[in-house]
Amino acid sequence: MQKKIVSVSLGSSKRDHTVDVELLGQDFNISRIGTDGDFAKAETLLKELDGKVDAIGLGGIDIYLYSGTTRYELVDGAKLRDVVKTTPVVDGSGLKNTVEPEAVKYLAAMPEFDVANKTVLMVSAVDRFGMAKAFSEVGSKTIFGDLIFALGVKVPVYTMDKLASLADELLPKIVKAPFSTLYPIGAEQDAEPDPKYSEFYDEADIIAGDFHYIRRYMPPRMDGKIILTNTVTERDVEALKNRGVAYLITTTPEYQGRSFGTNVLEAAFLVLINKPWADISPEDYLGLLKQLDYKPLIRKLN
Secondary structure, eight states: OOEEEEEEESSOGGGOEEEEEEETTEEEEEEEEEOTTOHHHHHHHHHHHTTTSSEEEEESSOSEEEETTEEEEOHHHHHHHHHOSSSOEEOSHHHHHHHHHHHHHHHHTOTTTOGGGSEEEESOSTTOHHHHHHHHHHTOEEEEOHHHHHHOOOOOBOOHHHHHHHHHHHHHHHTTSOGGGTSOOGGGGGSOOOGGGHHHHHHOSEEESOHHHHHHTOOSOOTTOEEEEOOOOHHHHHHHHHTTOSEEEESSOEETTEEOOHHHHHHHHHHHHTSOGGGOOHHHHHHHHHHHTOOOEEEEOO
16 A cells, blocks of 8 residues: 655745655655745645655654754644644654764765865754764864854854754753744745855865755856755756856755655655554664665766
8 A cells, every 4th residue: 555655844835846756665755845935835734744644754844953962842833843733743753863963974985085184064064964074074174054054143153063063052051943034935935046155165166965955055056066965856956057166966865856855755754664653773874875775876967
């Protein structure tokens, strides 16, 4: 019997997509439905889907942000999760902290990318702490842009220790703020990029993390850059190519021309593993990734 996965996103409905795929002999119908930043619409849709699909992913918002091993719950993300009473709900955070560090290690082992000697701009690390830690561990020079891209404070962070201390100081307050003040949702995802932070893009060889943050402030030229992200459409790929980006590397697989978010893949994995989300370990995710032979998708653009 086909399993149904639906990602309910606060993002633009222009990015909606539906595919049928087979994973380890199980057929899936996977849909992404954008609500254009409308929380009430997202809540209504979640209530309608509850009990009628096999798993739900929350897109365009997180339930949890991280500082090392400390997990902070976003108030707005938790509100959406708690609307659903029966169907399992995930936000992709568990899989991010598994698949994305593996992607960094995979690239670091490829001499042509020379990741250890590259400067990496991570537009936001608190939602991808595993990736941030992995870049630090392989020796990359890191620029963490959490203060810049989420809070509009033009102060880069250069070390994991400083990132963790800032996260522990600020996240207890940040998670209570309206999510729309922290992240582009709805029509903001379709707005023309504002290159006001272009100097940080210019300084980096690799630009990594959430694509909507990357896109929101990307400059007109990004010649020779490597982008490590996911959730890109063909239109996004063309925009990066036109800016001179050398490589686009996505951490989640592409289905029918679309790289979905980690929340979608995590929802499918939840069905395959057949455990409550809280009981799934990194080893469970890694085991499935190995069975599926998932590797980062490397696309040369220029």
